[in-house]
Amino acid sequence: MSKAFPLPSSLKVVPGTERAQAAYPYYMQFGPEDDQRFWFYNSMHFPEPMHAFDSVTGEAAYCALGAANTRVHCLPTTKGIDERIINGRVYIGGIGVTDPAEIKERTDEFVQRAFYYYENWEKLYADWKLKMRTLIEDAQKLPPLDLPKYEPLENVRAGRGIASNHWLLDTYQKTLEGYFRMWHHHFEFLLLGYGAYLTFFGFCKKAFPEISDQSIARMVAGMEAEIFRPDEELRRLARVAVQLGVESPFQEGVPVQTVLESLKDLGAQGQKWLDELETSRNPWFNVNVGDGFYHYHRSWNDDLSLPFSALPSYIRQVKAGDSLERPVNQLLEERVQLIADYRELLGTDQDRAAFDQMIALAHRVFPYVEGHKFYCEHWYTNLFFNKIREFGRLLAGHGFFAKEEDVFHLTHYELKSAIVDLMQSWSAGSPPRGPAHWPALVAERKAAIQAWAKHDTPPALGPVPEIIDDPAIVMLWGITRESLDAWLSAESAGETKELKGFAASRGVVEGTARIVKSVDEISRLRDGDILVCQVTNPTWSPIFRKIAAAVSDIGGSMSHAAIVAREYGLPAVVGTGTATRRIRDGQRIRVDGGRGIVTLLD
Amino acid sequence: MTSDLIGWFADLTLADRPSVGGKGGSLGELTRAGIAVPGGFVVRTAAFEAFIGELERSGSLRARVEALAAEDLDAITALSSELVARVQQVPLPDVLRAALAEAHGKLCAVDAGSPLAVRSSATTEDAEDASFAGLQDTYLWVMGSAEVERQVRSCWASLYSVPSISYRRRQGLPEAGVAMAVVVQRMVDARCAGVMFTRSPTSGDRSVIVIEGAWGLGSAVVSGEVTPDRFVMGKITGEITVREIRDKHVRHVPLAGGGTAEQETPAELREVPCLSDEQLQQLRDVARRIEKHYGRPQDIEWAFDQEGTLRILQSRPETVWSAREAAPVAAVKDNPLHHVMSIFGGRN
Secondary structure, eight states, X not given: OOOBOXXXXXXXXXXXXXXXXXXXXXXXXXXXXXXXXXXXXXXXXXXXXXXXXXXXXHHHHHHHHHIIIXXXXXXXXXXXXXXXXXXXXEXXXXXXXXXXXXXXXXXXXXXXXXXXXXXXXXHHHHHHHHHHHHHHHHHHHSOOOOOOSSOOHXXXXXXXXXXXXXXHHHHHHHHHHHHHHHHHHHHHXXXXXXXXXHHHHHHHHHHSTTOOHHHHHHHHOOSSOGGGHHHHHHHHHHHHHHHHTOOTTOOTTOOHHHHHHHHHHTTHHHHHHHHHHHHHHHHHTOOBSSOSOSTTOOBTTTOTHHHHHHHHHHHHHHHTTOOOOOOHHHHHHHHHHHHHHHHHHOSOHHHHHHHHHHHHHHHHHHHHHHHHHIIIIIIIHHHHHHHHHHHHHHHHHTTSSSSGGGGGGSOHHXXXXXXXXXXXHHHHTSOOSHHHHHHHHHHHHHHHHHHHHTSOOOSEESBOOSOOOOHHHHHHHOOOHHHHHHHHHHHHHOOOSEEEOEEEEOOEEEEEEEEEOXXXXXXXXXXXXXXXXXXXXXXXXXXXXXXXXXEEEEOOTTSHHHHHHHHTTOOEEEOOSSHHHHSOTTOEEEEETTTTEEEEOO | OOOSSEEEGGGXXXXXXXXXXXHHHHHHHHHHTTOOOOOXXXXXXXHHHHHHXXXXXXSOOXXXXXXXXXTOHHHHHHHHHHHHHHHHHSXXXXXXXXXXXXXXXXXXXXXXXXXXXXXXXXXXXXXXXXXXXXXXXXXXXXXXXXXXXXXXXXXXXXXXXXXXXXXXXXXXXXXXXXXXXXXXXXXOOEEEEEEEESSOTTTOOTXXXXXXXXXXXXXXXXXXXXXXXXXXXXXXXXXXXXEEOOOOOEEEEEOTTSSEEEEXXXXXXXXXXXXXXXXXXXXXXXXXXXXXXXXXXXXXXXXXXXXXXXXXXXXXEOOTTTTSXXXXXXXXXXXXXXXXXXXXXXXX
């Protein structure tokens, strides 16, 4: 039986959005030759239609991913990823290597390159953190955007020669260049790290056919990863508030601004707490409330309401005698015991020796696997989008569009043209052309995003490959021949009462579903509700104290959400694909985190 | 008090199997390991021997069985019905009767009518032998000394059933070695009961515990008359990875006058899980202790009584997967890094 998804050429652009579709660069548009290939919708990273500017994330990431796989580490059976966008949805396709001679050639290269990384992992990773810190500092040092009426006198007298308008272009290009560079760092270790982890994972699945993904993850998971720090800082601030005796302003439902003002009114002690807040914020509040792939995944630093909403309950716990310290030593001992217990169950000494070899490597690579996201997807990405936002503010100030956020409806090429337009206008002393050009396009694209969001898109396109032998696709997206078959049958099966996802954290809970599509809606959650969202993210962890379970559209067994949910002892099913569309707000549902199943009860 | 004829669980170990059978030895071993096994005693093989000696005095028995031809079903049937009747009717020797009554009195000191289970306990260790007809008799909810004696005789008599004699004749087994112990044990008034495996029966995975249970006495599960709920738990982590809640349409319940009956499960219970998460964790704990005690995977029968107390009714070594040669999952590599080629090297 031949099975196939719709061909790319059969996908129609939603009527009325053709011009918005045409805004994406030509190399992201599907062409007739793409019908020959298999594509899948990257709902894991891009669950929502892409703003024109945000498509830079796919571009920069796939440039770096492909370079690492194809040319740097030379993965034997796979090269990079091609990307297309239609109706704002990102489809990607892998480039596999099937010619045995080429695989052999690439294997010889791979062993020399990847093994060097494994052998020198700790040193290279320490260097990597320094490189990332430098990159971040460079981005932080980019100057504020300014077009003064006259070039400042001191610039003139210093013989600077280059006028202020030029620095707009310079800063923009550095901003963009830094983002592309960051993604290279992101992928410098990623596939190798995942590969080493999955080597151990695969061994466990063979030795213990019924072991859960999370048991394997628990044997490997680190204890000190950067991604736990933001929440730890929050707990620290709760302790400090109690120590300083300034806990009274922290009440549920009080706006952040009011809390900050009340603290100032408390005098020296209040100021001490505010100083501690500043220490924590830099850098640990540079965490986005999403995966960081969209400009509207704002950080705690940009919007303190999320971290502050957790403080009243943390403070209550501190006052009740709970130090809120993560019992790192205890967690570490538990991990050691877990490993010893599984090891003991292995059937042969040979297996125990192989197990030791594989888990040692998994432990070496895992700090990167867990830690890189803070530097890349959170801290750097946050700086990047905020710098673009600064350009948005400048352009909006010159009438290019109504609001600074509108800048994200321009592609990065278009944004450059708008900047050059403004530079010319400043230099000529004439009005810019942009205000007559962009507002209509922005309005059109805003409407398109809304239209596309309502429009379902197939999970995959084109002919289904016989086998998926591409470690990148399997590792990063969890896509296998089996999962494609499941998608195909789901397409024809119609409605069922069950949603399946990754078993992220065990436990069974029934309750009221609360669909939360953005952080703004978090206040709708009541104690005991089940959070249903597109992405669960560890930066949402403070709200995990309130909810009974979590369900998400995206995320896999490698996701931090799984790790954090387990830490909170909360049932979680991630990567259901459709939870926010299939579940109604207020519906009764059952979440079985051990099996990865969500059941609709009414 | 333990004697040649009667052995109390607390005094027995697996080493006593020749005189108390596999079940009796295992229950003793579990009791001594501190596992919550319902109290009881074993009517040892010596008691059976004493009784057979009594029977032989009023006419040859074993010699006549040995003289039968394996294929002469008519002769086997005729002798079987004669011997079964004699085993059930000839009075016990006084010393035996007294010992049984004394043991019963001690086990049921509070209430002489306490319900008991009477189960045959074969002395052979071979699983295939143990499963042959007649050696698996179990009588549930037996009340009173006289009933216990009657069912002990029933267990003994099963050795002279037609299939049992036929089997021995086909195998050419000497009758002198034929003996049986009988377990007499307090009955658990089970709210729910079932079996569990400390190694997955389907995959052989030693890292999980598979639990099957249903409402009422465990006999409904063991006999296959009800489709039980099925749970799979991480042996080490305790996570419950599989929950299959089934329509448990019937349950076995005790009868007021003794014995048990199959009953329709009340509608409100049929599709409700028979075990809570806490109970599953209790089962896991005890399964791990038993497996650790024996040093190998076990198949275990368990029951929760009406008050929610867990009792272990039986534990046997797992035989199917343990008999297989365990091939290593992966070879040790001179350079551990070569393991990653299982991910990056393609399918070859």
